[in-house]
Amino acid sequence: MNYRVNPKNNDKLSILGFGCMRFTKDEKELEKQIIYAIENGVNYFDTAYIYPNSEVALGRVLAKGYRDRVKIATKMPPYLIKKYEDFDKIFNVELGRLQTTYIDYYLIHMVTDVNIWNRLVELGVLDWIKEKKENGQIINIGFSYHGGKDEFIKIVDVYEWEFCLIQYNYLDENKQAGKSGLQYAASKGLPVMIMEPLRGGKLVTNLPKEVYKVWENAYVKRSPAEWSFRWIWNHPEVTVVLSGMNSQEMVEENIRVASQAEANTFTEDDFELFTQVRTILDEKIKIPCTGCNYCMPCPHGVDIPTCFSCYNDREIEGKMSAFGKYIMQTSIISKPHNASLCTKCGLCEKHCPQNIAIRDELSNVSKAMEKFYYKPLKFLIKKFMRL
Incomplete structure (x- = not known):
């Protein structure tokens, strides 16, 4: 050892x-x-x-x-x-x-x-x-x-x-x-x-x-x-x-x-x-975000890299696993950082070295990760944690 x-x-x-x-x-x-x-x-x-x-x-x-x-x-x-x-x-x-x-x-x-x-x-x-x-x-x-x-x-x-x-x-x-x-x-x-x-x-x-x-x-x-x-x-x-x-x-x-x-x-x-493995996996993901954080901080509280990371994980880990991460990392914390907080101000896009259409992609994340069961599930998890 x-x-x-x-x-x-x-x-x-x-x-x-x-x-x-x-x-x-x-x-x-x-x-x-x-x-x-x-x-x-x-x-x-x-x-x-x-x-x-x-x-x-x-x-x-x-x-x-x-x-x-x-x-x-x-x-x-x-x-x-x-x-x-x-x-x-x-x-x-x-x-x-x-x-x-x-x-x-x-x-x-x-x-x-x-x-x-x-x-x-x-x-x-x-x-x-x-x-x-x-x-x-x-x-x-x-x-x-x-x-x-x-x-x-x-x-x-x-x-x-x-x-x-x-x-x-x-x-x-x-x-x-x-x-x-x-x-x-x-x-x-x-x-x-x-x-x-x-x-x-x-x-x-x-x-x-x-x-x-x-x-x-x-x-x-x-x-x-x-x-x-x-x-x-x-x-x-x-x-x-x-x-x-x-x-x-x-x-x-x-x-x-x-x-x-x-x-x-x-x-x-x-x-x-x-390098070969990452190249293969990168082809499977939806958003080419490297997590450099140049787009941060968002004035409205969105954790853009984390939202994109959870969304991309759908392609590797599956929808349920990625959704679980999304809830835990962006939504049930004391100050939420989820994608739907985006107001489309566009400040983030000025700093993105990958030229990602961040506002459009956050809208895609919100639609995929914040479906009809998102709010009630978030409420139930928070309630459980309080108990």
Whole structure:
């Protein structure tokens, strides 16, 4: 297993982290997978309060003598925090589930804009974090991110974070926090953990046949998953890559790759393969947006790159998956950024280096992503989150 050092505290972290959201339901098989991973060097396990049975299952296995060999990362859902007492209420439940007295890496979960953090500050989160760190119950505090580039920079700068978690893969190099966000966080000395390296498996099982041919004809035989992981690990700014492993075969394969992959080792041939893959995928998308953010900020609050990204994902991930991202990233946040907020003022188009007809494309996004069920579903999700 290869490791990278957390520059904040010198923790030696396995470059492969065990993402616990997709645990197998077979308890014996799960225990086998977790123990095998630990025995073969995996020392970072990422779970969350809202992942069904995940914290309980992980805690049960680690209590068998493995707790001190790993770093636990878990998360607090900000939408469940209504008053100061809720911080302890949720945190203590997590400690009980995980059968531990402290959390190594604790995250504010699913942050999409700085307003979410500001609301927690108003409820007293700064005092709460200070208390937990002073008594040793939280070792490192961070956040997981699901928004656009501009808000990511704001969140990184709003507090003295000790790490962060972002979505990153070769298809999302210029989406969400993106490469620029990865580099910015790393420049601030933050360890950057990576989620969705395979986009929930879609970069393995849901690609055009032309992409599979690129991998098959490569100078070295590697699976789409291995190529995807190696691309991320080639970035020296990346600390840990999470994988939602749920089979023994997957655990063994990912550990093998993580024992070989290193930063800054890609050759020109490697980069050329990904150029070919992106060229194929670019032909499938509707809007040639690179996520450069030159069109931002929109005076009416539209997150143009994120709207375009979700719309383009319909061609790769399917309509329902893309719609889910659209709702989460533009609509159920404290200050919506959805496409129908566009007033067609045209300021954005003056700055677009791709000469995209942004106003027309936002209209297309609105028609495709904000159908008749958009408003009632948004209302129901917000209501659920308040509950």
